[in-house]
Amino acid sequence: xxxxxxxxxxxxxxxxxxxxxxxxxxxxxxxxxxxxxxxxxxxxxxxxxxxxxxxxxxxxxxxxxxxxxxxxxxxxxxxxxxxxxxxxxxxxxxxxxxxxxxxxxxxxxxxxxxxxxxxxxxxxxxxxxxxxxxxxxxxxxxxxxxxxxxxxxxxxxxxxxxxxxxxxxxxxxxxxxxxxxxxxxxxxxxxxxxxxxxxxxxxxxxxxxxxxxxxxxxxxxxxxxxxxxxxxxxxxxxxxxxxxxxxxxxxxxxxxxxxxxxxxxxxxxxxxxxxxxxxxxxxxxxxxxxxxxxxxxxxxxxxxxxxxxxxxxxxxxxxxxxxxxxxxxxxxxxxxxxxxxxxxxxxxxxxxxxxxxxxxxxxxxxxx
Amino acid sequence: xxxxxxxxxxxxxxxxxxxxxxxxxxxxxxxxxxxxxxxxxxxxxxxxxxxxxxxxxxxxxxxxxxxxxxxxxxxxxxxxxxxxxxxxxxxxxxxxxxxxxxxxxxxxxxxxxxxxxxxxxxxxxxxxxxxxxxxxxxxxxxxxxxxxxxxxxxxxxxxxxxxxxxxxxxxxxxxxxxxxxxxxxxxxxxxxxxxxxxxxxxxxxxxxxxxxxxxxxxxxxxxxxxxxxxxxxxxxxxxxxxxxxxxxxxxxxxxxxxxxxxxxxxxxxxxxxxxxxxxxxxxxxxxxxxxxxxxxxxxxxxxxxxxxxxxxxxxxxxxxxxxxxx
Numbered sequence: 001x002x003x004x005x006x007x008x009x010x011x012x013x014x015x016x017x018x019x020x021x022x023x024x025x026x027x028x029x030x031x032x033x034x035x036x037x038x039x040x041x042x043x044x045x046x047x048x049x050x051x052x053x054x055x056x057x058x059x060x061x062x063x064x065x066x067x068x069x070x071x072x073x074x075x076x077x078x079x080x081x082x083x084x085x086x087x088x089x090x091x092x093x094x095x096x097x098x099x100x101x102x103x104x105x106x107x108x109x110x111x112x113x114x115x116x117x118x119x120x121x122x123x124x125x126x127x128x129x130x131x132x133x134x135x136x137x138x139x140x141x142x143x144x145x146x147x148x149x150x151x152x153x154x155x156x157x158x159x160x161x162x163x164x165x166x167x168x169x170x171x172x173x174x175x176x177x178x179x180x181x182x183x184x185x186x187x188x189x190x191x192x193x194x195x196x197x198x199x200x201x202x203x204x205x206x207x208x209x210x211x212x213x214x215x216x217x218x219x220x221x222x223x224x225x226x227x228x229x230x231x232x233x234x235x236x237x238x239x240x241x242x243x244x245x246x247x248x249x250x251x252x253x254x255x256x257x258x259x260x261x262x263x264x265x266x267x268x269x270x271x272x273x274x275x276x277x278x279x280x281x282x283x284x285x286x287x288x289x290x291x292x293x294x295x296x297x298x299x300x301x302x303x304x305x306x307x308x309x310x311x312x313x314x315x316x317x318x319x320x321x322x323x324x325x326x327x328x329x330x331x332x333x334x335x336x337x338x339x340x341x342x343x344x345x346x347x348x349x350x351x352x353x354x355x356x357x358x359x360x361x362x363x364x365x366x367x368x
Numbered sequence: 369x370x371x372x373x374x375x376x377x378x379x380x381x382x383x384x385x386x387x388x389x390x391x392x393x394x395x396x397x398x399x400x401x402x403x404x405x406x407x408x409x410x411x412x413x414x415x416x417x418x419x420x421x422x423x424x425x426x427x428x429x430x431x432x433x434x435x436x437x438x439x440x441x442x443x444x445x446x447x448x449x450x451x452x453x454x455x456x457x458x459x460x461x462x463x464x465x466x467x468x469x470x471x472x473x474x475x476x477x478x479x480x481x482x483x484x485x486x487x488x489x490x491x492x493x494x495x496x497x498x499x500x501x502x503x504x505x506x507x508x509x510x511x512x513x514x515x516x517x518x519x520x521x522x523x524x525x526x527x528x529x530x531x532x533x534x535x536x537x538x539x540x541x542x543x544x545x546x547x548x549x550x551x552x553x554x555x556x557x558x559x560x561x562x563x564x565x566x567x568x569x570x571x572x573x574x575x576x577x578x579x580x581x582x583x584x585x586x587x588x589x590x591x592x593x594x595x596x597x598x599x600x601x602x603x604x605x606x607x608x609x610x611x612x613x614x615x616x617x618x619x620x621x622x623x624x625x626x627x628x629x630x631x632x633x634x635x636x637x638x639x640x641x642x643x644x645x646x647x648x649x650x651x652x653x654x655x656x657x658x659x660x661x662x663x664x665x666x667x668x669x670x671x672x673x674x675x676x677x678x679x680x681x682x683x684x685x686x687x688x689x690x691x692x693x694x
Contacts, residue, residue: 090437120474129440130472134464140430141465144437144445151393151419151443158437171461174430181425338475339509341533344562344610346645 012212016225020283022291030234044073044286046311047097053315058264066113067094071259074285078232079189082240088158089128090142095161106318118329136169143175146184157243159187165196167210180217185243188251193258198271214251226254227285371549377519378408381526395422396448432458436465439481452487453496466535467510482529482536488580489678490543492671500632505537506609512536513608517582519550524559541580562607564615570601574619577629578605585629588684613645624655625691634662656694659687
């Protein structure tokens with residue numbers, strides 16, 4: 001018997017609509033209403049300026065370590081723009097731009113970076129999950145949520161985010177497998193930013209694409225230019241529609257680049273060349289989208305200037321508010337809350353112990 | 369009332385909770401058509417269908433991680449890990465997410481799930497099928513660690529665990545699964561979590577235990593009465609963590625002597641925590657050092673020697689007599 005090639009139901013496509021030179025593939029151009037286009041541009045700009053601002057706060061010691069997002073605005077926003085507010089986003093720890101677009105107050109983000117558990121109190125009763133730090137582990141939560149959606153016959157979708165490094169984790173594979181077996185309404189968005197701290201994409205996996213990993217699970221996988229918001233949006237809209245209509249999960253690999261350090265505690269000069277970063281700077285997602293909007297006549301120069309000052313003001317007022325809140329959220333006893341629904345007696349005793357310590361310290365300070 | 373084994377009593381708890389609440393979903397490896405390798409989920413697939421008695425791919429982290437998502441969504445997943453020795457493949461999901469989601473979101477999102485797993489030795493099993501590692505979970509804030517000891521309390525505790533708003537690790541003593549039968553009422557019965565139970569009244573000595581060790585403990589108490597004329601008070605913890613020591617302290621203040629029994633390894637085991645709490649709250653009532661009767665600090669041996677590893681009535685008696693002789 002001859003050796004036959006097994007016919008798989010899917011193959012990997014690469015999608016690019018608006019390339020780095022500003023060339024637009026008219027045939028593939030998604031039909032996005034003007035107001036959404038402008039909302040996305042504003043969100044990209046806000047995300048970029050916010051990232052710059054919190055980096056300077058961190059360098060001044062006013063907040064702690066965080067994971068910058070610069071460069072990944074399109075690959076985050078293009079994905080969540082395809083969602084409804086009633087859908088679920090399950091982020092990793094670098095989806096700040098997407099989270100703000102979905103309604104997370106910037107104050108909350110700053111408080112979180114500033115080391116305040118109380119940051120969570122500012123998040124309204126939404127459906128999105130909080131940041132998940134252990135890499136890849138959150139993928140499974142999206143599957144459980146999507147399973148629930150299917151069980152309750154709702155029309156919602158759960159969208160999970162993870163990075164190129166995350167695709168090496170077991171939980172990513174278990175999640176993809178479970179999602180496909182149960183055909184749940186999930187969308188898996190890989191932010192392939194080329195670096196998992198110091199380990200490049202090429203050392204993360206021998207696979208030619210990350211998207212092809214979907215094929216092993218019997219799920220469609222697509223690779224898109226992650227710095228092309230039109231391509232990310234088109235792929236996400238297709239995947240969300242597939243999920244919503246009961247046709248199961250999809251994986252999207254967004255090829256993008258982490259322009260900054262992994263976190264503010266990292267020094268990328270130790271492991272990557274400046275030329276590489278410069279190369280990606282030419283593929284900047286905001287500049288590209290800005291040119292597209294200009295060509296469409298949606299974004300005159302004075303509008304850009306107005307938006308710049310608008311987001312600057314908005315960020316400043318969030319920073320001011322966050323710093324006020326930091327003064328307000330100064331009760332160490334808060335750490336004992338929300339461990340269980342009901343506080344066990346021994347925890348009450350430990351709380352009282354700290355309360356005493358604080359009272360004694362207060363007295364010493366008064367009398368000392 | 370019908371006389372039931374623990375397996376049947378657990379099945380009754382699952383069946384009745386699933387009848388009452390369609391958000392209760394059972395999932396795990398072989399829990400559907402096969403009814404679970406110990407048959408705890410037997411027949412649930414026939415009554416509730418494949419969606420509510422859900423066979424999963426063979427991946428523990430997947431089972432637990434998916435359960436966390438289901439619970440956040442608003443369901444009440446009861447997942448089964450086939451043996452507690454395989455829960456470690458999901459350790460990070462439990463420690464990093466199940467136990468912390470309430471904490472992380474300051475109460476916005478919660479994980480009301482139950483993880484069931486058979487634990488403990490005594491059934492001549494393979495490696496990884498006989499451990500008693502409840503201390504791992506008891507050490508994690510945000511989790512509840514529950515271990516029943518009999519068919520009746522297993523049923524009542526499982527119902528309470530399913531209804532509990534926090535994540536519960538529910539270890540089932542597989543040595544007790546079919547060891548004896550007990551009257552279990554058909555009508556609903558619950559037991560509060562985090563409340564130990566006095567199962568034998570006594571004035572001379574307090575013996576504290578839980579799970580599969582309750583049987584040898586009660587045997588030892590009986591022999592103490594018959595041979596030594598000693599009245600031992602016996603307490604069944606039922607919930608290992610969060611531990612409420614009130615009853616334990618009260619009892620030791622009365623008897624002045626205590627023995628703690630578990631099959632888990634000794635060092636850093638549950639008994640160590642109980643001894644500390646008794647020292648903190650009943651030290652001046654103690655007539656003798658507290659004794660621990662536990663598994664040894666080794667990996668539980670393969671089954672040709674597990675009998676010598678596991679505490680039995682004799683080892684408990686010896687410790688009790690030593691404590692009584694001071």
